[in-house]
Amino acid sequence: xxxxxxxxxSGQDAPSGENGVRPEAESGWLARLRDGDASAxxxxxxxxxxxxxSVARRFLRDEEDARDAVQETFLSAYRSIGDFxxxxxxSTWLHRIVINACLMRLRTRRRKPEERIDDLLPxxxxxxxxxxHPTLWWEGSAxxxxxxxxxxxxxxxxxxxxxxxxxTVLLLxxxxxxxxxxxxRLLGVTENxxxxxxxxxxxxxxxxxxxHFREPER
Numbered sequence: 608x609x610x611x612x613x614x615x616x617s618g619q620d621a622p623s624g625e626n627g628v629r630p631e632a633e634s635g636w637l638a639r640l641r642d643g644d645a646s647a648x649x650x651x652x653x654x655x656x657x658x659x660x661s662v663a664r665r666f667l668r669d670e671e672d673a674r675d676a677v678q679e680t681f682l683s684a685y686r687s688i689g690d691f692x693x694x695x696x697x698s699t700w701l702h703r704i705v706i707n708a709c710l711m712r713l714r715t716r717r718r719k720p721e722e723r724i725d726d727l728l729p730x731x732x733x734x735x736x737x738x739x740h741p742t743l744w745w746e747g748s749a750x751x752x753x754x755x756x757x758x759x760x761x762x763x764x765x766x767x768x769x770x771x772x773x774x775t776v777l778l779l780x781x782x783x784x785x786x787x788x789x790x791x792r793l794l795g796v797t798e799n800x801x802x803x804x805x806x807x808x809x810x811x812x813x814x815x816x817x818x819h820f821r822e823p824e825r
Contacts, residue, residue, distance in 0.1 A: 633696070633697060634693070636650055636651070636697075637691070637693060637697065640688045641688055641689055641691075648681075648685060651681070651684065651697070651701075652681055655697070655698060655701050656677060656681075658698070659677045659680055659701060659702070659705045660673055660674065660677050662702065662705050662706065662709070662783065663676040663677050663680075663705055663708070663709055665763075665778055665782060666706070666709035666710070666713065666775065666778060667709055667712060667713070668767055672712055672716070673709075675712075676705060676708040676709050676712055677705060677708075679708045680701060680704045680705040680708050683704050683708070684700075684701060684704060702783070706779070706783065706785070706793065707793065710775070710793055710794070713771055713775060758819075761816065761819050762812075762816065765812055765815040765816050765819075766778070766812065768815055769808055769811055769812065769815075772804060773804055773807060773808035773811065774808070775794070776790060776794065776801055776804040776805050776808055777805060777808040777809065777812065779793065779794075780801070780805050781805075781809075787801050787802060
């Protein structure tokens with residue numbers, strides 16, 4: 608049923624999506640989904656497939672893995688639509704499912720060689736002064752930098768160089784805007800661990816971005 612829908616998996620957001628479907632229209636689709644209406648599931652895939660694929664690509668960095676995660680998301684939604692209470696938007700519900708699917712894949716796949724994050728963090732001398740070059744400072748978050756078209760590719764490449772535990776927490780908190788508590792639940796760690804990883808990930812990201820954004824010496 609899902610494959611027959613012709614989903615928008617181009618990686619671009621669907622033309623209507625979260626900002627184009629009125630709440631009353633979504634409630635109508637939800638009623639049809641609960642009734643097992645095949646055309647409603649086709650709508651669900653067309654409406655949300657592109658956005659979910661974009662999320663999956665950020666986490667998995669592999670096109671086949673990302674597409675499989677999106678497929679798993681829709682299959683899970685198909686099986687559990689009866690349990691969806693409607694307390695949040697369908698898009699929010701699907702977003703949580705696809706993140707869970709991505710995290711499951713990250714836990715089970717073979718790890719690739721990654722850059723040691725310790726090499727990217729500031730080092731301090733006994734007097735408290737930083738030994739290595741001070742890291743780049745910018746106003747705003749990683750999400751804000753990604754939104755700037757001229758820096759988007761550079762920032763994404765830098766994020767991809769982080770090891771999975773740090774890259775994942777950075778994506779959850781700064782890009783997907785998941786709360787600290789929810790991120791901790793998804794990762795199976797304490798909230799304090801999330802805060803520490805996020806702080807280290809942001810420091811490492813600044814180090815990776817510094818050569819690209821350092822002002823030339825006069």
